[in-house]
Amino acid sequence: MDLVPAFALRIPQQVITRLMGVPSALMGQFGQAATGLFDTSAGPADMQRSMDTVLELLGEMVAARRDHLGDDLVSDLIRAAEQADNPLSDEDLLAQLMLVVIAATETTVHAIGTLIVHLLTHPAQRALVVGGEVSLDDALEESLRLQPPAASVPLRFAVRDFEDAESGQVFRKGEPILIHAAAAGTDPDVHTAPGVYNVRRPTRRKHLAFGHGPHVCPGAPLARREVVIAVSRWQERFPDARLAVDAARLPQPHSFIANGFTEIPVLLG
Template structure:
């Protein structure tokens, strides 16, 4: 494998592991992202959101991705995870390249090299002086496990948490704003309190999850698909299209309609089973706070273009919008 696929399967982290190996790699992440820890982060997330909102106040026309959805996860990473702010511009640019499935193998290689170099610095610094942040928690939890993680394993874990967590949260914020701003009736149900923002987010994630597909999965044993009889051999490559699952007409009535009162909004947006995302609680809190506070501050905000005119990423991994032109008044 080379190019973007290699960037996703060439790391040894909780995403690309199975069985006992997966449990060992996942445990430090779960320990660092407990619900108690996430709830303790809420005041800081609220402060970050208010700061970003204050920066929007003087502008009528804005790009809701670059000016709002993107800065919030970036600030969360800087303040709560412990990524120094001076690393963030270079890191973000390189990380974005790992989601561009149209990029050349050379371009992906450069992005991967830049990301790993910065992460190596973070791991070395955290090993020397673990601080009171998420990276420090991860180092302490990894060192306390029965099989302490190497620096390389810690680096690959951080890559999973920081890169995947940022990209998904940006798209989740932007997409929920698009869904609510383009459906006034649904927006009214949420703003009136008849439907919670958490429920609206679940419906948004079902309809357009921030990750469309994760390359790659591999069959760990031979098996047969019980629905269609297709056979899969051990080691065979599988690409699961998570975004398609939420549009299954056998599961959801009128699946392409955004309906915050839908009876069943469960989806695969945060994964499933042993691989369910350990950062789901943090991402949910970020998105709910960001979208709630935005609509409170700008109740008359609207999209500047029709939803079908919004640009999507050059990626079969990311699923969201590159730019969301909006009008605040």
């Protein structure tokens, strides 16, 4: 079976469906469009098509919710937007919802899949987790450090000429800047043997998988629980599972943002 559509994708889709009140019938379309938005090899027309699809689906959902407000995050945002002194425009509301739906789905899919791959390809490390010597939470943090589900922050642009004091790199006004947050987890000045998956690593939590400071992902606690619960149940149900191909052959997204595997073929026993 392919672990991604059969398992890793279903967990965050079900969670976001229940949390936000997204109709389950729309999640497949959301998922396809979200994958398109993360595909940084796509051309402008394809990217715009994915964006338009997401916004159209969200617009339909918001319109339906306005007529029948419920006990879900979308309804709460609609109420808050309408009651605020400076209410959100429909455009701003859709942009916020798009960020939540996409970020809560695509990244969590990769976090689940990557953690399972790390455990399947490191049997000694997996044995420590299964035997209770190391928690699955710690195994997840080490996985997030080594291969976070979002590798880079989408492009920023210099608003003035400046020089980075650390590297001496000069940036000119208007130039694009790509911040590769994943590199923080493999800094050899912070992590000993940073390319090794080690669930007992004392610096496993020193990563930027969920951002930093005021930019920490507000959904990080939920994402961590989703991944730990999903992978825990997976290990209990399929203790003899193994990869069906060499890990080096697992395909990765066509993206410098999304970081994970698009297919994970496994044998269940």
